[in-house]
Amino acid sequence: VNGVTVDRNGLEVLEPAECFRLLSHATVGRIGLSMGALPVVLPVNFLVEDGRILIRTGAGTKLDAALHDAVVAFEVDHIDPFEHGGWSVCVTGVAREVRDERDLDRIRSLPLAHWTPNGVGHVIEISTDIMSGRRIVRP
Amino acid sequence: VNGVTVDRNGLEVLEPAECFRLLSHATVGRIGLSMGALPVVLPVNFLVEDGRILIRTGAGTKLDAALHDAVVAFEVDHIDPFEHGGWSVCVTGVAREVRDERDLDRIRSLPLAHWTPNGVGHVIEISTDIMSGRRIVRP
Numbered sequence: 132v133n134g135v136t137v138d139r140n141g142l143e144v145l146e147p148a149e150c151f152r153l154l155s156h157a158t159v160g161r162i163g164l165s166m167g168a169l170p171v172v173l174p175v176n177f178l179v180e181d182g183r184i185l186i187r188t189g190a191g192t193k194l195d196a197a198l199h200d201a202v203v204a205f206e207v208d209h210i211d212p213f214e215h216g217g218w219s220v221c222v223t224g225v226a227r228e229v230r231d232e233r234d235l236d237r238i239r240s241l242p243l244a245h246w247t248p249n250g251v252g253h254v255i256e257i258s259t260d261i262m263s264g265r266r267i268v269r270p
Numbered sequence: 271v272n273g274v275t276v277d278r279n280g281l282e283v284l285e286p287a288e289c290f291r292l293l294s295h296a297t298v299g300r301i302g303l304s305m306g307a308l309p310v311v312l313p314v315n316f317l318v319e320d321g322r323i324l325i326r327t328g329a330g331t332k333l334d335a336a337l338h339d340a341v342v343a344f345e346v347d348h349i350d351p352f353e354h355g356g357w358s359v360c361v362t363g364v365a366r367e368v369r370d371e372r373d374l375d376r377i378r379s380l381p382l383a384h385w386t387p388n389g390v391g392h393v394i395e396i397s398t399d400i401m402s403g404r405r406i407v408r409p
Binding site for chain 1: 279310
């Protein structure tokens with residue numbers, strides 16, 4: 132039986148490899164960033180490829196502007212309010228626009244959705260250097 | 271038929287009253303804040319009472335410290351990746367510890383859950399002054 136590390140709140144601390152696995156299997160995440168000097172959290176579709184988080188933004192939008200060379204938080208979770216269980220993973224990384232044409236061509240072939248009907252302009256990549264995760268431990 | 275306001279991304283802009291209604295019916299939200307100078311997003315249980323968001327934190331935790339008199343983002347959403355639909359509401363407000371004993375007594379009688387086994391120490395309130403919401407418009 133493997134040992135489980137528990138934090139001071141009694142939540143299981145997830146290993147980086149497990150965080151990355153959970154992140155890679157999710158399709159919707161929440162991005163935390165500053166827009167107009169105020170913190171906001173927004174849901175976005177994403178894809179993990181080559182160790183980075185990829186999202187699309189409408190070119191020229193406030194979100195697009197806020198994601199150029201900014202440090203952002205990116206969170207995925209699965210919470211079950213009825214079962215009283217769940218996990219969450221939070222990444223803190225640098226968001227940058229992908230500008231390399233070969234990279235963009237390849238990314239365009241990936242199943243990276245964008246739910247807004249208009250303005251699928253830019254592809255943003257977020258590094259996954261800092262990652263932490265927690266899971267609710269069943270008694 | 272009521273008119274629907276659509277933003278430049280083609281998403282329906284929700285009225286403040288509708289944002290507040292959606293917020294009031296949710297039980298899990300994600301809080302976006304700075305911890306150790308880095309942005310993070312974490313899931314939390316919450317309750318809306320008297321126009322404010324109430325959450326519990328373990329006393330003395332990093333989260334607890336980060337929620338004292340800080341401007342934070344608070345997000346709720348319902349996303350359906352299969353139906354390609356959903357909505358999200360984001361609040362930006364000031365987080366403060368509730369210290370008034372009468373207020374605390376009343377809050378303790380409310381169904382405000384806390385999932386971590388340890389340290390259910392402080393009650394934090396977040397103001398709901400700034401609120402915005404979006405809904406994916408079906409074609």
